Amino acid sequence: MALDLLDILVLVGLVLGSAYFFREKLFGKSDKTAITGLGKNAAKAGKTRNIIERMQQSDKNVMWFYGSQTGTAEDYASRLSKEAGARFGLKSMTGDLEEYDFENLDEVPEDTVLAFVLATYGEGEPTDNAVEFYEFITGDEPMFSKGESVEEKPLRNLKYIAFGLGNNTYEHYNSMVRRVDAALQKLGATRIGTAGEGDDGAGTMEEDFLSWKETMWEAYKNDVGLEEREAVYEPAFQIKEREDLTPESDSVYLGEPNSFHLEGNAKGLPFNAHNPFIAPIDSSKELFTTKDRNCLHMEINLKGSNLSYTTGDHVAVWPTNPGREVLRLLTVLGIAEKKDTVINVSPADSTAKVPFPTPTTYDAILRYHIEICAPVSRQFLAQLAPFAPSDEAKAKIELLGSDKDEFHKQVANQYFNIAQTLEAVAPGQIWKNIPFSLILEGLTKIQPRYYSISSSSHVQKDVVAITAVVESITVPGGTHVLKGVTTNYLLALKQKQHGEEDPEPNGLNYNLTGPRNRYDGVHVPVHIRHSNFKLPTDPTKPIIMIGPGTGVAPFRAFVQERAALAQEGQEVGKTILFFGCRKESEDFLYADEWKQYQEALGDNFKLITAFSRDGPKKVYVQHRLEEHAAEVDELLKKGAYFYVCGDAAHMAREVNTALGRIVAEQRGLTIQQGDEIVKRLRSSNLYQEDVWS
Structure with missing residues (x-):
């Protein structure tokens, strides 16, 4: 049926009205930077791409x-x-x-x-x-x-x-x-x-x-022909305190990433790197048996999110800063009493962008949006000197900002964050003259942390598993400095799920219920990042996996998938896993599960272990790889895929070197020729890495 002019005008009005509605819902009236990049090529509203x-x-x-x-x-x-x-x-x-x-x-x-x-x-x-x-x-x-x-x-x-x-x-x-x-x-x-x-x-x-x-x-x-001038601080952001609003006001962001989360209907948007899904944690458990170290296994449910993953992908966890460090920075800046004061943050220059939605509070910014626990930069310290609370503090921070060796000795080697550094430079003094805009400019936006998914999408379509060691380090002098913001946050969630009142892992406390208590019931914000670290499309292809420690995470998923395929009657190729840890009795991850997969895969699965502290001398996965040189090289000749996951700086590099040596020795070639063959494996995607430093 043909449309008359009135019908067409009504339809156009509906389309334009809908577009305006979603634009306002997405960005809000006072802040157009609440969320960006929903599409791969999304441009900001009203901005040219020229x-x-x-x-x-x-x-x-x-x-x-x-x-x-x-x-x-x-x-x-x-x-x-x-x-x-x-x-x-x-x-x-x-x-x-x-x-x-x-x-x-x-x-x-x-x-x-x-x-x-x-x-x-x-x-x-x-x-x-x-x-x-x-x-x-x-x-x-x-x-x-x-x-x-x-x-x-x-x-x-x-x-x-x-x-x-x-x-x-x-x-x-x-x-x-x-x-x-x-x-x-x-x-x-x-x-x-x-x-x-x-x-x-x-x-x-x-x-x-x-x-x-x-x-x-x-x-x-x-x-x-530039002429340098004396640098004078000009704030990139304007901070305005709002007496007309309170944290209970409907329009105030308390850590929500965008207006859809603020209004409690985030499912109106696709979930991605700009819009996390608040996912329930189905289950969590401790994998280590020693009390002084923690390794978590978590099952996170994606149902209802339209998020999907394939085996080998990564899950991103959006972290929350610990309350202890939030309070430390608020206190050292002299704004602890104003932590819940509502503020507007706006760009002083039209080309700048506020990295979070506003209006919000000082507490919400430091808790959910800014990397306050990260190591502080030397350049940033130099910028703080004019705002020091005393001449002595100014001299100290100028030294740290200009002298690389002193900076590393007093700050970097101590793993100090910004608040800890200011406390150390001027004990007991308040740095109240630092403009809050400078804090926002000098610290980076908090970033999601990515974990290799340790479950198979073929087996658990709507559930992703995480395998993560809770990070902490002890620096010289015995000071306990916590390194893993996200893993300690996950540990606190695990403790809550298991009934511990007021979980505070390693002395930290987190707001586990999230902004406006919308994470209650043990939830965590996540999204999925797709990876090229994949099983061969042909399940009959042999695979060799090197995964010490939590580097075994994606290989648990690989083996889980192949075991399921075998039980379904499919032919599965040779599957060899080299796993290493400190002690069999303490950190042998998924020890019981490997036995189940062995039953499903039979002779097609082989687990080769390296327990570095159980023997008279330390043995690592690269040593076990060389002990099985003939079998490894034979499988490579048959088109095996070779995978490495874990520490890039040492393990991955040594495995790469060992494999080149294995190929050379087994085939009667020079080391250089062996290395060239390994390079060709990489270029043909038969050698894949999922590593971190």
Whole structure:
């Protein structure tokens, strides 16, 4: 039936009204940054994706793009942008790579500089927000607006800056910045200074960054004739206390990530990295038998979320900061009595963005949104000197901010967070002069923590399992410093589930019921991140798995899946697991389960263990691998998939070396030839790693 004009007008009105409704529900009227990135290429409402237009609208001539997975690259870009303005008067802004198109890079004015702060993710891959930019700029023949070919150097007028964040324990160390830098130069662009590289694997990322940026600024000054001025702090955010609102007000965010969570109907949005699902924990248990260490197994239910996973994926847990550290920072800043005061946080510059929804409270910001427990940076300490409570404290913090060795001795080696550092610099004094905006600028946004899922999606479609050691360390001098914000949070949830009143693992206390008690009943905020760490699509293919400690997590899922397939009558290939831990009696993870899987898989499953502290000398998984060299090499010749999960800095590197040696010795080759075969296994996806530093 044909529609008449009135019908059409009514329909258009409904569509526009619905669009407006969801936009207002999503972003709120006072804060358009409550939640972003719901789609892969989601652009902010009303913002152009044209780089030149965006910079002209904002009256900027320097753009600091970031490709960030955990927030560090974004933090570095923000710090550089602010420093560019404070030290040199540059009109500077940051940019999320996924919010822009790059076809008109060939039209960027000569007086404009673009910077790229790029993290390398996984095995040499771009971060999620940098995929499209990376594929475009490194393509064989990127199509720019003027239609010039690569040979014509279409970016000959472009000046750029580059810094990479990598980990030398990975084969493709800092490959993102290296490949992007090479592509830009191939296209005719001119780099200012060197392409910097930070190394998380060596633990020198921050110092690498600080060292590089000083040489970069020198090159920048020489290239364009910049004049440095005395840096004066200008707040990036305006903080306004709201006397007309209380924490009980319906419009006040108490830790909710967006308005849908605030209103209690979060299921109106897809659950993803910007919108967590508040998932019930079905069950939890302790895996270690020793009292001084904890390892958790948790089963988290995804029913009703539309979240799905496949075996080998990761689950992201959104952490909550411990109350003890929240109170410590509130106290040292002199705002403990105002912790529940409602504040509005707004950007002082139109290009800045508030990393959480507002209005909110001081307590909610520090508890749910900011990394207050992370190690403090030397650069941030230097910025705090003008606000010290005494001349003595100012001298101390200036020393820590300028002297790398003193900083490492007094702060970094103690694993101090910001509040602990301020307490140590000026015991008993209150740093009430520090602008709260500076705290928001100097500390990064809290990031989800990712865990390899230790369950099979074939067996438990709606439930993901986590296997996690609760992290804590003791520093020289016997001071107990807690390292694992998220794992201690999970331990507290486990204690609550098992009936302990007021669970406080390692002396910490968490708000386990969440904002407005919406996490009550033992819930945890999560989302799923898909991974390339996968079983072969053909279950008859042999697999070899190396997973010491909690590195066994994805392999429990792999073996669980193969056991289920075998019980269903499917043919399953040889499945070998090398597992290592300290002592068989204390931390032999899933010891009883392996027996069940053995019954299901029969001779197709072999578990090879290495208990490093049970024998006269320490034995690790790489030693067991070499003891079974002939079998391992024979399976590789048959097309076996080789998997490694766990510590990147030591175990994964040594396993890689051992495998090259095994191949060489078994096939009568040189070590170099053996290593080349291992590299080919990697490039063909037959050698896969899921490792961390």
